[in-house]
Structures are given as C-alpha cells and as structure tokens.
Amino acid sequence: MVTIPVWLEQLQQTPHKDFHWFSQEEIENRQTHSSIDAHLQKWGLTGETADQARSLLQHMVQVGEGFRVPGANESIQHTVEYWLNQQDPSQLWAALHYHTLPQLFFPVGNELTAITRALALYHAEEKGEYPAQCRLFVGLLEGLTLSELEHMLLFRPAFGGFRVRGSTTPLRNNYPRITELWTTHSRSLLRLIWFEHIETLLVHIEYQPVQQQQTIASYNEAFGYHFPLNIPVDVAELLHGFVNLNAEQLFNEMQELPDEEVNFYLFILANILPPSSTDALTTYILPFYLHPSREIREMVIEIVQEYREPSILRVLLQREEDPDVQAIIQDALQQMEA
Numbered sequence: 001m002v003t004i005p006v007w008l009e010q011l012q013q014t015p016h017k018d019f020h021w022f023s024q025e026e027i028e029n030r031q032t033h034s035s036i037d038a039h040l041q042k043w044g045l046t047g048e049t050a051d052q053a054r055s056l057l058q059h060m061v062q063v064g065e066g067f068r069v070p071g072a073n074e075s076i077q078h079t080v081e082y083w084l085n086q087q088d089p090s091q092l093w094a095a096l097h098y099h100t101l102p103q104l105f106f107p108v109g110n111e112l113t114a115i116t117r118a119l120a121l122y123h124a125e126e127k128g129e130y131p132a133q134c135r136l137f138v139g140l141l142e143g144l145t146l147s148e149l150e151h152m153l154l155f156r157p158a159f160g161g162f163r164v165r166g167s168t169t170p171l172r173n174n175y176p177r178i179t180e181l182w183t184t185h186s187r188s189l190l191r192l193i194w195f196e197h198i199e200t201l202l203v204h205i206e207y208q209p210v211q212q213q214q215t216i217a218s219y220n221e222a223f224g225y226h227f228p229l230n231i232p233v234d235v236a237e238l239l240h241g242f243v244n245l246n247a248e249q250l251f252n253e254m255q256e257l258p259d260e261e262v263n264f265y266l267f268i269l270a271n272i273l274p275p276s277s278t279d280a281l282t283t284y285i286l287p288f289y290l291h292p293s294r295e296i297r298e299m300v301i302e303i304v305q306e307y308r309e310p311s312i313l314r315v316l317l318q319r320e321e322d323p324d325v326q327a328i329i330q331d332a333l334q335q336m337e338a
Contacts, residue, residue: 002027002061005089007110012064014112019082021064031061043101052222056102059087066094067123069185072154072161078184080119082108096122096185096234097157103222104233106215121210121232122185130189130206134228135272137250138201139243146177146194149201153181158238160184176202186210186232190239193271198264202272203239207232247272251284262288263296270303281307289316297325305332 004012004024012021022030036057040050066080078097083105085093092115093105108118141149153159163180179192188207195202209230216229219236226249227236245253247269254265266288273280281304289300297320304312310333317329 002031002063002084002086003089004063005084005110008063008084008089008092011110011112016112018067018116019064019112020066021082022062027061027063042099045101049103049222053102056105060085060093060102060105063092066119069096069123071157071184072159078157080122094119096237099157101219101237101240103219104215104237106212106233118211121208122234130208132209132228132230133204133206134231134246135202135204135274136226136244136246137268137272138203138239140199141201142199144199146179146192146196149192149194150179153238156238156240158183158185158234160187163189183232183234183238185234188232188235190235195271198267200268201242202268203244205231205235207235245272247274247280247284259291259293259296262291262293263299266296266299266303270306278307278309278312281309281312286312289319294322294325297322298328301325301329301332305336308336310336 002024004027008021011019036054040053043053045053060083062081063084064082066082068077068079070076071078081095081098081100083093083095091110092108094108094115095105106118108115150162160182163182176193176195178194181190181192182188183190186207188205191204191206193202193204194200210232211230212233213229215233216227216231216236219225219233220227220229223240225236225244226246227239227244228246250265250269250272254262254269257265266285269284273284285300285303289297291297301313301316304316313329313333313336317326317333320326320329
C-alpha cells in the first residue's frame with residue numbers, strides 16, 4: 001500500500017488548474033499494473049543504464065499529472081507527470097512527459113510555490129533572449145545525412161520544431177550546413193552545425209539556466225555525457241544517444257590520439273571554441289603548435305588567422321624554425337595588417 005505523506009494530502013486538497021492528483025485507489029491501481037520492464041523497453045535501455053533505471057523506478061509511484069505542452073505536431077500534447085519516491089517521500093519528482101527517461105526525473109519540492117517555480121521554465125512562451133550558451137562536439141555520424149538526422153529528432157518528444165532549416169544543397173569547401181530548432185518545454189534553441197565533407201555534427205545551444213544540477217550530473221555520469229549542469233533537461237533528452245564533448249573534454253581526449261587524427265580533431269576543436277575568445281585560443285589551440293607535424297602547425301596558424309590575432313602570430317613566428325612555415329606566417333601577417 002502506498003503511504004501518502006501529509007504534505008501531499010494538503011496539495012491534493014488545493015485546487016489548481018495545472019495539477020491533477022490521483023486518488024489513493026488510482027495510485028494503487030497504477031502501481032499494480034505498472035511494469036518496470038515495459039518502461040525499460042519503451043526507453044530502449046540495456047545493460048548498466050537499464051539496471052540504474054530499474055533501481056530508480058523500483059520505489060517510485062506516479063501520484064498525479066500536470067500542465068500540458070503542445071508538441072511539434074500540435075495535435076500531440078505532452079503532460080507532466082508527478083512521482084513520489086516511497087523510500088524518501090519528502091518531495092515530488094517531475095517527468096516532463098510519459099517517455100521521460102528515469103535518469104531525467106528531477107525534484108521539484110513539496111509546496112505548490114516550489115513546484116510551480118521549478119517547472120516554470122518548462123511551459124514558458126517563446127523567449128527573446130538566452131543568457132547561457134554552449135557549443136558541443138556531438139559526434140561522427142558516418143553514413144547519416146542532415147535530413148536523416150532531422151527526421152530522427154522529429155519523433156522525439158523533446159523536439160519542439162524547426163526555426164530555420166539549412167539548405168539541402170551540398171556546400172563546397174569546409175562550410176557547414178545549419179539547422180535551427182527548439183525544444184518542446186524550455187524552448188531552448190539548438191543550432192545543428194553539419195560538416196558534410198567529414199560527416200561531423202556540432203551543436204550550439206542557447207538556453208535559460210535551470211536548477212536541476214544534480215539530475216544532469218547523474219545523467220552525465222550514467223551515460224558518459226558532458227552537458228553543462230545548468231542545462232534544461234529537455235535539451236539533454238533531445239540529444240540523448242549522441243556523444244557530447246565541450247572544448248576542454250575534446251582537448252583532453254586529443255592528447256591520446258595518434259598524430260594522423262590530431263589535425264582532424266583540431267579543426268573540430270576550433271569550431272566549438274567560444275567565438276572571439278583569445279583565452280580559449282591560447283588554452284586549447286596554441287599548445288598544438290609544439291607538435292612536430294608541420295601540417296598540424298599550419299592548421300594552428302590558420303585558426304589563429306581566423307581569430308585575427310597578429311600578436312599571437314608574431315609569437316609563433318619567433319618559435320618557428322621551418323623557413324617555409326615562417327613564410328606562411330609572414331604572409332598571414334601581411335594579409336591581416338594590410
């Protein structure tokens with residue numbers, strides 16, 4: 001039998017349009033007919049992540065549901081679910097919709113004001129400003145086109161729709177194709193940056209920071225992700241299944257790569273640095289100028305030139321011993337100072 005804590009009984013007696021609380025009988029019926037294995041199959045979890053989800057769900061019971069948010073197809077409504085942990089019934093946990101991974105349930109408190117505050121971002125109107133942003137390397141998607149990627153994301157509950165669709169015409173050289181989309185609940189903006197010639201996807205995310213740090217930290221640990229801890233849970237959910245590395249993590253990973261792969265990832269690293277950040281350039285790009293490979297040093301020169309930092313180029317010129325590379329730097333300086 002599910003024991004309802006006093007604070008939840010008080011919530012059940014407080015009418016509110018965004019809260020529908022289940023009766024004791026409804027809660028018992030849901031617990032009786034709920035199948036954890038069915039949930040795991042719904043999420044496609046296996047191995048350790050399935051075991052973790054099973055452990056999380058073992059003592060959880062749904063006690064209510066809340067506001068509805070239209071999906072990308074407005075005929076579909078996503079309803080927030082409220083869950084109670086019977087081992088620690090001190091507060092509610094929220095799932096943004098029926099298909100939410102257990103690892104992305106997050107605590108919302110046990111008072112009406114706290115719950116509505118925790119969920120306010122997830123049913124907000126379109127935002128004009130996004131104070132936080134990050135850029136991540138999402139992965140090498142061999143054999144996958146941008147259109148196929150868009151189609152795959154289209155069926156995820158966290159997908160809220162396209163804002164701007166990139167051209168489907170193949171672009172020359174190294175210029176990426178870009179698709180902008182937003183998430184269903186937090187309306188966060190994601191800019192998919194697709195380098196077709198190397199089958200590589202980056203993502204630039206703009207969002208309102210939230211206070212679900214412990215949930216995101218646990219989610220990162222469970223799946224080996226590196227999302228910022230203040231990112232909305234629907235962003236993490238939309239990108240579930242993809243690698244995500246920020247500049248620091250990719251830089252660290254590159255220290256273990258064979259020489260022939262460093263140049264490839266150096267190009268990617270340059271594209272996930274904060275724009276116009278000399279500090280990031282100094283921290284993550286310049287160390288590779290110590291590399292014995294001329295090709296890698298020339299890539300560093302090209303990146304510095306893109307940042308239009310003549311003072312850094314002069315430092316590289318002093319370090320460089322190869323006359324041909326010295327000539328490349330001098331030419332870059334002349335172009336920059338012309």
